[in-house]
Amino acid sequence: MKRKLFAATLCASMVAGMIVAPVAVKAESKGLIGVAMPTQDLQRWNQDGENMKKELEAKGYEVDLQYAGNDVATQVAQVENMIANGDQLLVIASIEGDSLGTVLAQAKEANIPVIAYDRLIMNTDAVSYYATFDNYLVGKTQGQFLVDALDLDNQDGPFNIEFVTGDPGDNNVNFFFGGAMDVLQPYIDAGKLVVPSGQMTKEEVATANWATETAQARFENILSSFYADGTNLDAVLASNDSTALGVENALDANYTGEYPIITGQDCDIANMPNIINGKQAMSVFKDTRTLASKVVEMVDAIMQGGEAPVNDTETYDNGTGVIPSYLCEPVAVTVDNYKEMLVDSGYYTEDQLK
Numbered sequence: 001m002k003r004k005l006f007a008a009t010l011c012a013s014m015v016a017g018m019i020v021a022p023v024a025v026k027a028e029s030k031g032l033i034g035v036a037m038p039t040q041d042l043q044r045w046n047q048d049g050e051n052m053k054k055e056l057e058a059k060g061y062e063v064d065l066q067y068a069g070n071d072v073a074t075q076v077a078q079v080e081n082m083i084a085n086g087d088q089l090l091v092i093a094s095i096e097g098d099s100l101g102t103v104l105a106q107a108k109e110a111n112i113p114v115i116a117y118d119r120l121i122m123n124t125d126a127v128s129y130y131a132t133f134d135n136y137l138v139g140k141t142q143g144q145f146l147v148d149a150l151d152l153d154n155q156d157g158p159f160n161i162e163f164v165t166g167d168p169g170d171n172n173v174n175f176f177f178g179g180a181m182d183v184l185q186p187y188i189d190a191g192k193l194v195v196p197s198g199q200m201t202k203e204e205v206a207t208a209n210w211a212t213e214t215a216q217a218r219f220e221n222i223l224s225s226f227y228a229d230g231t232n233l234d235a236v237l238a239s240n241d242s243t244a245l246g247v248e249n250a251l252d253a254n255y256t257g258e259y260p261i262i263t264g265q266d267c268d269i270a271n272m273p274n275i276i277n278g279k280q281a282m283s284v285f286k287d288t289r290t291l292a293s294k295v296v297e298m299v300d301a302i303m304q305g306g307e308a309p310v311n312d313t314e315t316y317d318n319g320t321g322v323i324p325s326y327l328c329e330p331v332a333v334t335v336d337n338y339k340e341m342l343v344d345s346g347y348y349t350e351d352q353l354k
């Protein structure tokens with residue numbers, strides 16, 4: 001799929017009624033790849049975007065990298081522009097899984113392959129592939145961590161637990177929260193785990209945009225309504241680090257009981273001090289370098305006219321059928337293995353974690 005100088009100009013001018021700036025593609029470019037990321041607010045998407053750009057460029061592609069500030073309309077406009085600009089393949093980490101159907105119909109029409117990055121894009125047949133971490137395993141790992149830490153197979157408790165998950169429009173939430181609940185529900189049914197707030201449905205425990213402040217505000221309410229009388233909180237299932245941080249901030253200001261066991265995901269730098277000092281018991285490490293490398297491999301295969309590597313053809317149905325997927329492996333990180341997983345592997349320097 002090598003293309004000549006200014007091929008994109010032609011494509012751009014063919015899009016009816018739209019005035020778009022043509023993107024000049026270098027003569028030797030292997031093609032122009034659009035990479036749409038949700039936001040720069042959270043650490044991981046900056047890493048994902050940078051890794052993708054660096055690796056695609058190293059392979060000879062040009063990269064049109066866009067961040068949408070967690071605003072769905074902005075992301076739709078960015079993807080529209082990518083199509084109009086002649087981007088030849090789109091890699092998209094969606095803000096809301098259900099909001100890209102219309103714009104992606106244009107991509108399909110223009111024969112532009114789409115890879116859903118990390119989050120599945122729902123209810124559109126324009127998605128060719130999905131690359132992510134095993135999201136269900138992320139949730140199960142968090143749930144199992146709590147089972148082991150509370151020794152639920154041997155202790156009767158009852159232990160008090162609360163739940164905090166992410167944005168309800170992010171399809172991953174169904175897998176993170178679903179995986180954790182599949183592990184924890186039997187202990188709730190057995191009366192070993194009790195939820196003093198009673199908040200247990202996905203809607204009740206969701207956090208719009210995965211925002212720390214939103215999780216914190218909800219948790220402050222929970223603490224003042226259900227724990228102000230000295231009731232002990234034993235565990236918090238938080239689906240990721242930005243929401244775990246909200247829980248930790250709320251506890252710092254409003255709770256004097258024994259500190260609960262808290263889960264997380266991403267190993268964000270902001271959470272690492274709390275993991276190292278024991279405030280956050282674990283995080284699930286998803287090495288964004290691995291995901292980016294895999295997606296670059298997929299892009300390259302598709303651009304050469306081949307099939308992308310996949311390792312799962314059963315799990316991720318986006319409403320139009322199962323999307324062939326590549327699932328990378330998540331790993332639990334605690335104070336005991338963070339050095340090996342994060343520092344020795346070169347993900348962070350020792351200094352970054354101070």
Ligand code: BGC
Pocket residue numbers: 042044118119166170172210240241242265266286
């Ligand atoms: C990602 C998580 C991330 C969350 C918030 C999810 O879709 O899989 O790694 O913590 O979004 O950005």
